[in-house]
Amino acid sequence: MVSLLTLPSTNHVWPSSSSQLGLYRHGPFRRSISFVVRSAHLPSTSAPPCEDRSGRRELLALGVTVAPWLFLSQQAATFAAETKKGFLPVTDKKDGYTFVYPFGWQEVVVEGQDKVFKDVIEPLESVSVNIIPTAKQDIRDFGPPQEVGETLIRKVLASPTQKTKLIEASEHDVEGKAYYTFEFLAQAPNYTRHALTTVCIGNGRFYTVTTGANERRWDKMKERLKTVVDSFQIFNV
Template sequence: MASLHCLPPVQKSLFINSLPQKLHGRSVCCRAGISFLVRAERARGSSVNGHACSSEGQFTKLRWKIRLGRRQLLAGSAFITWIYLADMNSMSFAAETKKGFLSVSDKKDGYSFVYPFGWQEVVIDGQDKVFKDVIEPLENVSVNMIPTSKEDIRDFGSPQQIAETLIKKVLAPSNQRTKLIEASEHDIDGKAYYTFEFVAQAPNYTRHALSTIAVANGKFYTLTTGANERRWEKMKDKLRTVVDSFTISKV
């Protein structure tokens, strides 16, 4: 088994509102403009020149209004089309995100996951991404990456071996008592992931946690989420959703 002693310790610690209501609900009805040309000919022998000039002036105004109406129609149609496409895109995004969760997609580092709605992003040294519940700080998720020359998580050893090493040397302080509950391997799009469950007991609390790890893009990825033991039964399904959502893409 390759050694993980080189792993560094984890640091602790649209104008849409201005549209008519029917447009907002996508019930949009537009009247199509019809272009036409009105021709006026003076009656032969007409004796009222002023009437003819007045008619020509009205026809000129009518043509102007028609042209202006067509411009407004074209501009309005383009705007409505843009709003519709933008709304469709947002619908597609919403459909891909599990209810009650928000998604994170880091294209630069090539990973994505979801976290419970309401958690806030915080900055912690040594972590690439962290979201936490401000009321229950032990309820959080963090992503960490370190360089590696390995190409597969299995090159480091079995799920149990790697989990034990990470828990004792990285994922919990050395003064906490830790226990590995279970560890397993699963596959996503041909990529191997290890997922494990553990508890870390401090003097005044016990944290129940889940982690998933994988190797890709020359990096060793670790996502860890958890909660206070007293809230584990309430939070475990959400936390499992977070762990199961973690995927790595090629960059």
């Protein structure tokens, strides 16, 4: 079994991109996602392109010029069409991931995070995505979900002053890719955050998405937060 590297405590901020990785896995969306196409020139006399899954053939028949790179993998794109009511989609074509977050949350910039969205009234309600390089190919190389979750929560996802408790650790595959998901508590002197984290490896990167809420609001928010982590999925770039 590969031992986990000792990572500095970051209180939700991961090591810099130059850091080497050693941890995690579980995961996201259970549905295949079709492609998004931006066409070049569509003659005004022609009807809109057929939205058949044959995609490219239909567009070419209508005289539409389509660059090959616009046909993303099946994991990438018409995510917006599949988004649940009350959520907004995010698709990062450069880094190769997609997820949804609750409508009304605002994007903020946090050093060390790739993307962060949060509720402006309830600051503990947020979702953050972090990416760091890794030479590993599979999250399972770092051990079982329980072991990885305990190490990740203690070393990375909570500050050294917080008391942590892993509630549940699980694993699932999406299109052959392994993901780990953890539910945990991080207790500070004046609040307790109830959180969910999903991690996986792909594209030579270690992906982490974390969401959560104040424990007092967990019962109200848990289904929405579970939708966020369940929606997280990576695709090849």
